[in-house]
Amino acid sequence: MDKPPVVQLENLEKIYQLGKTTVHALRGVSLTVREGEFTVVMGPSGSGKTTLLNLIGTLDKPTSGRALIDGEDIAKMNDGQLTRLRRHKIGFVFQFHNLIPVLTAFENVQLPLLTSRTKRREAEDRANELLDRVGLKERARHLPDELSGGEQQRVAIARALANRPRIILADEPTGDLDTQTGSEVVRMMYEVARQEHAAVVVVTHDPIIAERADRLLEMRDGRITEIVHEPLTGEKHAIRAIESVPPEPGRSLSQPN
Numbered sequence: 001m002d003k004p005p006v007v008q009l010e011n012l013e014k015i016y017q018l019g020k021t022t023v024h025a026l027r028g029v030s031l032t033v034r035e036g037e038f039t040v041v042m043g044p045s046g047s048g049k050t051t052l053l054n055l056i057g058t059l060d061k062p063t064s065g066r067a068l069i070d071g072e073d074i075a076k077m078n079d080g081q082l083t084r085l086r087r088h089k090i091g092f093v094f095q096f097h098n099l100i101p102v103l104t105a106f107e108n109v110q111l112p113l114l115t116s117r118t119k120r121r122e123a124e125d126r127a128n129e130l131l132d133r134v135g136l137k138e139r140a141r142h143l144p145d146e147l148s149g150g151e152q153q154r155v156a157i158a159r160a161l162a163n164r165p166r167i168i169l170a171d172e173p174t175g176d177l178d179t180q181t182g183s184e185v186v187r188m189m190y191e192v193a194r195q196e197h198a199a200v201v202v203v204t205h206d207p208i209i210a211e212r213a214d215r216l217l218e219m220r221d222g223r224i225t226e227i228v229h230e231p232l233t234g235e236k237h238a239i240r241a242i243e244s245v246p247p248e249p250g251r252s253l254s255q256p257n
């Protein structure tokens with residue numbers, strides 16, 4: 001049986017109006033992400049990847065269409081409910097680590113637990129457990145600038161997982177890392193998220209990571225195409241354009257009016 005959906009997007013559109021220029025960042029995106037699934041989003045610069053992640057993460061609102069997290073329509077939530085949703089159900093990993101420089105690795109991971117009022121003892125245990133899982137037990141007392149880029153990003157992953165979110169959103173989390181370290185960091189995110197039953201949506205250009213995805217999506221000009229892995233040949237091909245409204249000529253930033 002299918003696992004329950006964590007994210008359901010129905011025909012999402014996002015339009016930015018910049019003076020006379022209309023930017024169709026998303027042109028009708030529909031997507032279902034289920035519990036524990038690892039989804040990779042690829043696509044050229046400006047195709048709408050970050051916009052998509054921001055909408056899933058409720059950091060931005062769609063112009064039209066519906067977005068449900070755990071079956072709840074985010075358009076119907078007030079600011080307090082959205083804050084709670086982000087705090088408890090969503091973990092973010094950014095391109096650059098965004099760790100708090102004056103806090104140790106341990107304190108960075110513990111912080112979201114304390115702000116969500118987890119008891120101190122429980123927060124300590126959870127932070128230690130997560131640092132152990134990302135292989136940084138021995139580095140728990142280090143400050144971020146005493147850690148390598150890859151280690152810092154592993155702390156960021158542990159921090160994103162602290163409150164046992166339903167979904168981890170990661171926008172090019174390998175930003176300034178070399179290819180091998182970047183792949184290792186994402187592999188770790190994949191494994192730890194899986195142990196914790198969290199769904200992951202990650203934007204990356206790394207073909208090795210794409211190979212491991214449960215679902216590989218390609219974005220082009222605000223639309224999603226799903227790619228499947230052929231089990232025998234390893235070849236990939238598009239199975240369907242999830243949305244099929246033809247583009248409006250001259251309405252995107254790449255083709256200004």
Ligand SMILES: Nc1ncnc2c1ncn2[C@@H]1O[C@H](COP(=O)(O)OP(=O)(O)OP(=O)(O)O)[C@@H](O)[C@H]1O
Pocket residue numbers: 016017018023024025043044045046047048049050051052253254
């Ligand atoms: N706040 C904004 N105001 C106006 N236009 C925006 C805004 N944010 C994004 N856009 C436009 O929306 C489109 C999609 O942007 P988005 O950041 O989602 O692309 P992306 O796929 O993440 O690109 P990259 O790979 O470069 O990060 C682009 O044309 C961009 O210029």
Ligand SMILES: [Mg+2]
Pocket residue numbers: 049050051171
């Ligand atoms: Mg982006």
